[in-house]
Amino acid sequence: MGRRKKILKLLLGVLIGFVASNFNTLTTFSEPPCASSQITPYRLIEEEDARASNKNLIFVGVMTAAKYLDTRAKAVYDTWGREVPGKVMFFSSEFSYSEHVPLVPLAGVDDSYPPQKKSFLMLKYMYEHYIDQYEWFVRADDDVYVRTDKLEELLRSVDSRKPWFIGQTGRGNNEEFGQLSLDNDENFCMGGPGVIMSRETLKSVAPFAEQCLHQLYTTHEDVELGRCVRRFAGISCTWSYEASDSIMQVILYHNQSGEAAFSGDLKQKEVHRAITLHPVKQPHSMYRLHKYLKGLKVQKHLQENLLLHRDIAISMQELGHRISSLDKAQIVPDLPLFPIRRGSPGYLGDTNTLGVPTSLNRYTPHRLEDVLEWEMISKNLYSHRDLNPRRRIGSSLKEGLGDVVREIMELVNSYSKQRGRVIDFKDILYGYWRVNPVYGVDLILDLLLVYRKYRGHKMTVQVRRHAYVQQTFSGIFIREVDYRPNTTQSLVSTESLPVHKQIVNQLFSKITEQLQPIFSYHNSSTETLINFILPLSGRFNIFKRFMNMYEQVCLTDRENTRLFIVLFKNEDSPEDHRLSSELVRGLTTRYPDSPIRVVLSNETFSRGKALQLGVNELSEESLMLFIDVDMVFDKQSLQRIRRNTVLNKQVYFPIVYSLYNPGLLNRSYLGADYSEFTPDIINEQSGFWRQFGFGIVSLYKSDYLSLGGFNLMISGWGYEDVTFFDNAVRSNLKIFRVADPGLIHVFHSVKCDSRLDLSQKSMCLGTKASTLGSVSRLQDIFLKYKDLFR
Template sequence: MTAAKFVDTRLVYYPRAYNVWKTWAQRIPGKVLFFVSEDTYSIHDDMPLIRLKGVDDVYPPQKKSFAMMRWLSDNYLEEFDWFIRADDDLYIRGEQLETFLRSLDPTKPHFLGQAGLGNSAEYGQLSLGQRDNYCMGGPGILMSRETLRMLAPHLESCLLEMLTTHEDVELGRCIRKHVGIACSWNYEMQTLFHNNQSNPDAFKGWGTNPELKHAVTLHPIKQPEHMRKVHQDNLITRIRELRSLRIKLEQAKTTSKPVSLVRRVANTTNDMSYWDYTALNKITFCANGINCPRHTIDSNMKNALGDIVTELFDEFNSNARYRGRILQFQSIQYAYSRVEPRHGIDYVLDIILWFKKFRPPHRATLSVRRHAYVQQTFGDIEAITDEEHLKILKSASEYYTNMTDEEQHEAALNAKDSKRVHLLMPLRGRSTTFIRFCENIIEVLPPSEKDIELVLILYKSDNESDDMSIRKEAQALSAVLDVRIVDMGDSEFSRGKALTMGSEVLSPDSLMFFTDVDMLFNYATIERIRTNTILGTQVYFPIVFSEFAPESWSANDDSSTSHFSYSRRRGYFRHFGFGLVSLYRRDFDAVGGFNLTIRGWGMEDVDLFEKVISSHLRVLRAPEPGLVHVYHSIHCSSDMPEQQRKMCTGSKAQSLASLDFLAEKILPFSA
């Protein structure tokens, strides 16, 4: 059931029904119909609307609900085994629904869903008998063909005998009276037909929630973008399940004995695989890693452990009824994990669980501690085609052939922009550092490279000679590559605003690289920017090598004049930095650009990264050896917002010196 305001994308901000049609409705093992009022139409011709004669969009929709049941009985009673009545804010997982229904007999009357008696304010006010209930409409109401056959002749009389304004309550009352069954009280229905009215964001990232793994329906999902995200997570979950099944089948075909935890023998101690230790499912101690003695468990590990526990206990309880016992997960005391790059991931889990024996006369509940040895095996390497990207290219090709000469000329300029790398750099003063940046560009760029442009977003500083020196150096650089200056005058410096202004002078298909004056790079970096950034598909956030203060370098490091020296005493790869990014202007605009309300040091890059993560775009993060951040002192203003000041002081402290240098200062090495 839906209403006109949720159907047509031209007229509404929340086209729920259309998003249902474009997501889960395409994967239902049957037919999906949208029941609307008599005068409702849609611009989407392929959307199957059923206009109910004499029905309007007045709420509550008792008449619409009963008319829908009547229409289904008159038109489809003999064509389908099962019928589910749903709202447009419900997500249905087609594969789980089919698996569930295959275990039931549609020739018998069934009335399934999440049973209800009314909320706390309505309890006892719905005229329900002691044994009566109803299936709540939100999570979906499922009935067999036999139920609908027995119900259909009495729909009109039930519509005239309503005692409440709730159409799901009245439908349940009608079925109880004329079919003789109530909504199933089975406790599992709360899991299968999942309802969470208290939290509007309950299903964000639901694919990693083990409690929802077996859910057939999820309710409510009112925002279209949430519906699309849930659908994406469902497809990802399904792909993972199919890949896991394929690996199990391949293993069963090739070997009959289980894989050993010792899958390879190390030749030297340096070749050994280290186990990382996780305590109480919260803190991980790294066995082998720089700057990583311990840290809180990250989301990937947390999600992996959740999936493993769910799968383990599903297997433990697969024959629970036959054995007369059930196992329920309590907690993980500790865990060991390691990655074998050629084989997979190994886990040793110390699990606390409830052992419940429910078969008389030996009923008991015990808390038990057990070890589980788990292996997640890698599948074979696959080469796949990015179909979406190919569709974009094909569509662009067809569009190009139908353009006028003028449009083709403009498109050719845009295509050139898609290969040209535009270096966007905000700058205020610091002429000496800018001269070093320019000298580095001149040194690394080959003479044949013509597709690079420097977009210099220039602020006026307090030193006029400094500003003149920068402009003079930019003029000299223009002999080697194109240089464009965006003048910001004497306005307050803002990196986010500067990069936004710089992007606005470029075409929509321009490839942009946001950089800083403290960066040095080599030509291989330019090539990787072009390769790793894909229009409409992928954004590249390189992980740069950041130098420590030169005073902390060792004597050997100090003798090297090249900044491209990657010793652990000289610097570190800044995994928490997101300021340098390569993306197309079209994608930058699509995610919403920078937050221009942020002032002072930092935060604008993190905000952009989170926007990209939340969008349809893919993020590529990789250490970039061709990018080096030359050390400079950092000033953290005392009037910064607290979160920005913490980030600033944290970055400042991290960049002062290596752990080796600090350890020597605290515990001087003896001869």
């Protein structure tokens, strides 16, 4: 008996060990090699259970691999994974472990591709553990983004008590067609964009998962899943068509760009219409996409808020209230309509602005100056407010129009499925727009559309429709942030220190304050040397002003600059030539170390030739600034020149501010001190930004040579800078343009020689006209002296 008891105990121990090991296998949870971490798979699963405790619509199983657990899988769980109206779990190979996602390591499964075993055993796990808790079950990859709110909206409109197998229908590509063992009426749901099963479908398929796994015809996981569903549930992937495109190809969207998918512009109709987006290969792209779609949600809520304010305003008007006084209105005595006042956390918004109904006439001007002008949009933008009335449509306006058109088409097609038609946008033929400073933007657009009817008598035809659009301003939102410097000193209260340490701290603070100017002294000699090249012919008074400025900005403050003056003899003003030479000699006498050189030329003046003579004096690694005697500059503009000019990479063409004719402004700049030209002078009446001026440029000599230099065959006024700019645009160098408030072009009269080439003469006359004065100033003069005009 004793021996028998020992044998029974031994058998019982073996049996318990066998059951325990198989229990671990069945539960499929494996301890990590090192379980000392505070966060374990069990902990994350419990957290996910708690999050999904009151949501029982969807269970999402995400297939991943061990090498992607801390990258792709984590990005999924940090973004849309936490917003599933149900539960999300990640399934990987047997010995996988992660501290970042709720993970189920599947026993006997590795990360080899194709993941057929992983897929079928994941479905079996869903069935065994959650079949009675959720209505829908989703098979997803770790490179798909799911818009959970739109997925919930779709699935709540479908009866989950019926067998459904929903996905993007596939039949195989051209090379595989006929080789996947599919009958003519058979298909499969493509795995990448996601596959959705109802509870009834999973009940029919999951018990036979291992049988399907042992009867594979191809190496494609999604093909075999579709075959299994067809065999045991008796259904195929959804066949549903909208015009010539499948609905599922729209809402379960697969981008053909591969690794680059969703890394560029996200303002695409495909992104806006989709429920799932695949593939998102890079984790940073997943976070970026999530942030963008969150922004769309915010816009949607703002629009809903706007519509509610309009409903409130209309309802209160029916009760005899004025919109302008709704913030004080009461529904009944002692019950205000808006109990929370402006500035409080729960403030609901200004109905006086948001509640005004849409109308192109809701803004009423009371003066001529208040009339809002319409600007025309065609292939170009036509505006009377610009000195160049016909110009290219800017990127901001183009992007805004794209947003408006996309929203219009979404609204137009919101009921297209029920009506059996779809309307696609093709082009904007023309339009008008204006900005209302109080209410928003008004648009009138003539749209070219394509109308497609796919029920009954099918047809496709182009149509034109006018769209009257208003984009309402929703107010300004200010968020105050309590800023505290993140320094050790700021975390320690000086009052808590002993008195002797407080005295030492105060003394040290005073000493530091006194020594700060010494330590922060700007050593200009370490800055990149800027070589000024200045062409000059006559014009002594203007040259005197320029040299006065150069002395105070560069010589007095020891800026690291050199000045090359290319001086031409002018037969019309020989005295100016002599005075200019004397002025330079006097300056070099006062500043014997000043690097100022004069390059003399007896040829006929040509700006291109003059600049070339200055370039010849420099080495190839020199930073050059081509400047005119009419220019005013400051120290900040020199710093921008150094920062914005990059050897072998970037050429800097600053946009300078050009002053109007002082005679029309009752001013005089001739011989004035350069200190007059401060940034305060920049306004609409004093001048304009010379967007199409390219004469002032900074670049390295080696880049100048690679661009071929100036066209020295050009004589007379201008044009050499335009051809040089064109060469730069066509090169591999980057062109950098920005408005520089430190570079001011002082007005001087322009003389256009009648012997100039036609294109040069046209440019000369255009420049002469543009520098007369502002449009409003010219209008005032015309109205005052209109009897003198023909």
